[in-house]
Amino acid sequence: MKPTRILIRGTGEIASAVACLLHRAGGLAALQASRPPIAIRRLMAFSDAVFDGTAQLDGLTARRIDDPAALASVWAAGEIPLLYRDFALAIRECDWDVLVDARMNKQHSPEAQRGLAPLVIGMGPGCAIGRNVDVAVETSWDELGRILRHGETLPLRGEPRAVLGHARDRFRYAPQAGLLQASATIGQVVRVGEEIARIGHMPICAVFDGVVRGITRDGVPVESGNKIAEIDPRIGSVTLTGIDHRPRRIAEAVAAIVADAVACQSAPMEA
Structure with a gap:
């Protein structure tokens, strides 16, 4: 993947997994937040960098910055910037190639974001291709990681997956x-x-x-x-750190979308 500037909305486990995979693929990925995150699986996310300045996940470091002028130095250091800044300012103050909405707000449909970057990727319920995003990724277990280039993502439905009888x-x-x-x-x-x-x-x-x-x-x-x-309920055997299966599947789909878009841009014109 050639250097591609990617702004990822959110700092939770899915946003963080997306940042990790895109960073390792060679993309210039940055997370964005504008208020203290309510993420719960904090050892599987970069969210604590908002409070502590840095956070580690899967061998990578995210570093909080408040000024987009610091983006280049953080990328040059091999780290992932967490831009703690109002979204309207963050999207306007840098020439982003891709916008990924990974906030996973299931109660509200994403606002219209098409046009804020050349490629806008959404995920989860409420994404409509051509209306509020360009491409979307399913996050439900039924069709986890499926890439949608037409139509709408599945509505919110059902219960969380049961673990030893608890959902x-x-x-x-x-x-x-x-x-x-x-x-x-x-x-x-x-x-x-x-x-x-x-x-x-x-x-x-x-x-x-x-x-x-x-x-x-x-x-x-x-x-x-x-x-x-x-x-x-899995006392003694539950995973508390690293990138879990579901975030990784979603992140892999996002990385595939970005890689495909970059490949299309790099392809030579036919005579």
Whole structure:
């Protein structure tokens, strides 16, 4: 892949996996965020770079920058920039070749983004080819990683995949808006009824014995209904770090789309 400037919206595990694969393919990938991330699988993402300045994933480093003038130096150092800046400014202040919306906001359809870059890639529910994105990737387990160049992505449906009989109850959601106070840490074993976090005076507790696979960073403001924690029943055998199967499949599809677009641009004109 020739040097291609790619802005990835989001800092969660899927956005981070996309950044890793595109970086390793030779693309100039950068993440973008403009508010404290609520990501829960933080050891499988670059999201903590917003708070700590840097974060590591799969042998790579993401570095927070607040000024797009620092993009070139971070890329030159072999790192992935995390541009903490308003999106409207971030997209305008650099000549991006590709925009990838990896925010995975399932409650709201992505806004119209076509034209903000020569190639706009969306993923998950609400993507309509030719309306708000140019190409899309399915994120549901039914058609995971499928590339769509026509039509719309599948609507949000069904329950999360069950793990040892636990599906939706693996996740804890904010009962109200406010600052999250984390009582547990990623990797901690918790028992049913044990408090793992609270928002204001409202405790959030584990509903079965398990290990905390993910939890939103302590002190981050959340909205009512936000996913803020995950408890996994596979005590002693759950993966807490690295790039998981689903993010990798999605990232591979995004990398294929970008590689195909670059190849088409590089192909010689027929006589």
